[in-house]
Amino acid sequence: MKLGITAAAGLLLAAALRVAAAPPDALAIARRSDEALKGKTQHARVSMTVRTPDWERTLDMESWYANPDRMFIRITAPAKEAGTATLRIGQNMWNYLPQVERVIKIPPSLMLQPWMGSDFSNDDLVKESSLVTDYTHAIEGEETMGGDRCYRLVATPKPDAPVVWGKLVLWIRVSDDLPRKEEYYGENGDLRKVLTFDDIGPAGHRPYPMRWTMRSIAKPGHETVLVFHAIEFDRPIPDRIFTQQNLKRVF
Amino acid sequence: MSLVTIQHLTKIYSNHVSVRAIDDVSLALERGAFAALAGPSGSGKTTLLNLVGGLDRPDRGTIVIGDAEITAMPAGALADFRLAHVGFIFQAFNLFPVLTVLENLxxxxxLQGRPAADRRRRARELLAAVDLAEVGDKRPNELSGGQQQRVAVVRAILTEPEVVLADEPTANLDTANGARLLDLMERLNRERGVTFLFSTHDPQVMARARRLIRLRDGRVEGDEQRTPAGEPARP
Amino acid sequence: MLFLTMAWRNVWRNRRRSALTVSVIALSLTFNILMRGIGDGFHEQMVDNSVRANIGHLQVHRKGYHDDPGLNRTLPDPARVARAIRALPALRGYSLRVLGDGLASTDENSAGIAIVGIDPAQERTVTTISHAVTEGTYLGDDAPRPVLIGERLAATLKARLGDKIVLLVQAADGSMGAQLFHVSGIFRSGAPDLDRGVAYIRRQDAQDLFALGDRVTEAVVLLDASAAVPAAQAALRAALPVEGAGACEVLSWNQVEPFLEQFIVLDDAFFYIIVAILFIVISIGILNTILMSVFERVREFGVMMALGTRPRQVVRLVVLEAAVLAAVGIAVGGTLGSLLTIYFAENGIDLSSFAAGAASIGITTTMVYSRLTVANVVLSNLAVFLLVVLVALYPAVHAARLRPVDAIRHV
Structure with a gap:
């Protein structure tokens, strides 16, 4: 999942690259798009609303990310879950449960389970960088999406890549490489999930999609909406944030 | 009126070369006959007997027994016809070894579907009539050859067929037993009016037949009516 | 009757050959009945193990739960369901359960598991899990929030009696529920799925953990015998709403666990393939015997036909002889097979050498007890009889097609 992340290789550099690349280079676009969402570091306040036919609930959270593979998320509201925290370092993932004051390591067998009951899986958090390294990319034309001219980029897993998807289709804005939409296809070719990026607004010096919506196709009526209330890019984040001690910290 | 009427009967065996086993034979056999087909080996007497009994099919010609033309019958009907109207006596191995004498009878x-009690009673009667009452519960292999052939004769006449066909019935018997068998058949012919047709080259049989039909190379060479004593029949 | 006499005596003309044929028929039948009996016993044991270990004979859920289980589909009106169940004539016991997925964790490790909330006394009337406790007690101690786990899960979590484990779930309202439990007992059922992936807790604790209030997800019913399943299923369907809001589904063990029945079907198919091969082999032997006996008696068949026996009657005689062989073989083999099957039904067969494979398909004991059914005996006998008669048809037709004129002269 591209949860509250960013970093950018810099708008100027991006612009320069775009001018130079007259025929679109799919790998380069994928890399730039990935970087446009993540940045070097990122610190955000996010709310996550999970909707199902039976219930709807919203979690508030604070998140820290450091390129390439460290992430820390802490739930701040509601009271029942407040203090619940997730730490990811590389392929490892831990949850802290304040109700029982325990840290739980998430085993690989549960990577496809929903994260905090949302339509994002644990795997979506951990396999963050795989769009660039685990897939081969092809630009299959340009389409208009939400009023923006977008590349239609098809990402196919490399033969040995540890990827659960059969294929990804991304719509990436030509002007600044921000993704507008991602479609996740299963190994049998069925569309499984759709992630859309909306409300692109200024975040610091850069445009950023402030509203992400993950819709489950398999489970109609299930969707998860992330709304970024505040986001800050490329400020150094101390290493102590990404530690198990920090998981248990009472805040 | 004759019982068996044979017209232009021809039977050809073709193995390597075609042999006319029966060559355009026409004959009539009267009811109550005691007739012998005689001739050397290969003259066609057994073939003719088989054709008359419906065991073999002619290539040409017709055989009528009573008022049925057996040459036109399908196999199943022919089996039924034999069952109802024809009795057989063979040279040897006549009786079923697993059955007792009475059961053979x-x-x-x-097969005709007669009630068990009836057929058992009739079998005992006839067995007694040929002086074999005491062997009824024995198996054929416990009997002498002569006894076996007499049982075979009884079996052939038990259901009163129109004609009894006997293929060399005395061939495996010594003279005394052959004579006894002929006595029996003559008696049945005389007392019960059973029609007999033999194939034979036994002089004893030829001597006692009242009609002697000589075959050679599939043709009728001679056909003489004789008196029972061996004298030529009255014209 | 005369034909039967002939057939019977013909059979014993060559005693040695016929005795051999009868032995082959008898032994194949013995094998057939015994193997079928072992299969029947084995399958029933498997079903019984499964039924008694976990799934019961019948399960009642909210309609649609089985296809897509979830805490949003709790059992409508459990009191009414319980009343309907108690009215069943063949009832042995029932249990209202809360079933949900979760994560079990210790400081050492975590594992995804199924969490089953039970009333220990009620569950005891349905499943054998209470007998499978090897350490500690069956949710019986006074500690708050006891949990009973399988020994393989205990090994995975490196949890011992008295240790704390965290159960983390997504509750019915979407919130994350987490609770600390104390390992009060460890069980070994022999069924890998249970030993590796199930934690039993008290029903009330499960309802708290899953934020279910007083709702449950399923009612599990145990009957006197699996034969009572269809009637009980129909009775519950009649007593409970099956359409509209609050509709229930009433599923039998084989609907809950179709794998079990599929395995049995597959196992049966395998058995029938072996039987088919066996039958082909013995057919060749029997065909040979009957053909020989026909060839030896060509002259006899010639005489029979000359005397007016119809071809159909010749067929009947030869088939009758085969039938006599079959009947004797069946009398011997049927008795022997039945006795052996009864013996192994009493004493069992130790299949411990196959136990490794057996455990993976839910077999919890290495002793298999065969089971003699009327269907087995009747069908096996019938199959062997028909086979022999069918095989005899070829020599019979061969005999019937002999031309009497050639047959009589046959040496």
Whole structure:
């Protein structure tokens, strides 16, 4: 999942690259798009609303990310879950449960389970960088999406890549490489999930999609909406944030 | 009126070369006959007997027994016809070894669907009539050859067929037993009016037949009516 | 009757050959009945193990739960369901359960598991899990929030009696529920799925953990015998709403666990393939015997036909002889097979050498007890009889097609 992340290789550099690349280079676009969402570091306040036919609930959270593979998320509201925290370092993932004051390591067998009951899986958090390294990319034309001219980029897993998807289709804005939409296809070719990026607004010096919506196709009526209330890019984040001690910290 | 009427009967065996086993034979056999087909080996007498009994099919010609033309019958009907109207006596291996003498005698009436009690009673009667009452519960292999052939004769006449066909019935018997068998058949012919047709090259049989039909190379060479004593029949 | 006499005596003309044929028929039948009996016993044991270990004979859920289980589909009106169940004539016991997925964790490790909330006394009337406790007690101690786990899960979590484990779930309202439990007992059922992936807790604790209030997800019913399943299923369907809001589904063990029945079907198919091969082999032997006996008696068949026996009657005689062989073989083999099957039904067969494979398909004991059914005996006998008669048809037709004129002269 591209949860509250960013970093950018810099708008100027991006612009320069775009001018130079007259025929679109799919790998380069994928890399730039990935970087446009993540940045070097990122610190955000996010709310996550999970909707199902039976219930709807919203979690508030604070998140820290450091390129390439460290992430820390802490739930701040509601009271029942407040203090619940997730730490990811590389392929490892831990949850802290304040109700029982325990840290739980998430085993690989549960990577496809929903994260905090949302339509994002644990795997979506951990396999963050795989769009660039685990897939081969092809630009299959340009389409208009939400009023923006977008590349239609098809990402196919490399033969040995540890990827659960059969294929990804991304719509990436030509002007600044921000993704507008991602479609996740299963190994049998069925569309499984759709992630859309909306409300692109200024975040610091850069445009950023402030509203992400993950819709489950398999489970109609299930969707998860992330709304970024505040986001800050490329400020150094101390290493102590990404530690198990920090998981248990009472805040 | 004749019982068996044979017209232009021809039977050809073709193995390597075609042999006319029966060559355009026409004959009539009267009811109550005691007739012998005689001739050397290969003259066609057994073939003719088989054709008359419906065991073999002619290539040309017709055989009528009573008022049925057996040459036109399908196999199943022919089996039924034999069962109802023809009795057989063979040279040897006549009786079913697993059945007792009485059971052997009951075989044909059983096929005809006669009640068990009837056929058993009749078998005992006839067995007694040929002086074999005491062997009824024995198996054929416990009997002498002569006894076996007499049982075979009884089996052939038990259901009162129109004609009894006997293929060399005395061939495996010594003279005394052959004579006894002929005595029996003559008696049945005389007392019960059973029609007999033999194939034979036994002089004893030829001597006692009242009609002697000589075959050679599939043709009728001679056909003489004689008196029972061996004298030529009255014209 | 005369034909039967002939057939019977013909059979014993060559005693040695016929005795051999009868032995082959008898032994194949013995094998057939015994193997079928072992299969029947084995399958029933498997079903019984499964039924008694976990799934019961019948399960009642909210309609649609089985296809897509979830805490949003709790059992409508459990009191009414319980009343309907108690009215069943063949009832042995029932249990209202809360079933949900979760994560079990210790400081050492975590594992995804199924969490089953039970009333220990009620569950005891349905499943054998209470007998499978090897350490500690069956949710019986006074500690708050006891949990009973399988020994393989205990090994995975490196949890011992008295240790704390965290159960983390997504509750019915979407919130994350987490609770600390104390390992009060460890069980070994022999069924890998249970030993590796199930934690039993008290029903009330499960309802708290899953934020279910007083709702449950399923009612599990145990009957006197699996034969009572269809009637009980129909009775519950009649007593409970099956359409509209609050509709229930009433599923039998084989609907809950179709794998079990599929395995049995597959196992049966395998058995029938072996039987088919066996039958082909013995057919060749029997065909040979009957053909020989026909060839030896060509002259006899010639005489029979000359005397007016119809071809159909010749067929009947030869088939009758085969039937006599079959009947004797069946009398011997049927008795022997039945006795052996009864013996192994009493004493069992130790299949411990196959136990490794057996455990993976839910077999919890290495002793298999065969089971003699009327269907087995009747069908096996019938199959062997028909086979022999069918095989005899070829020599019979061969005999019937002999031309009497050639047959009589046959040496």
């Amino acid at each position: 009951e075989f044909v009436p059983a």
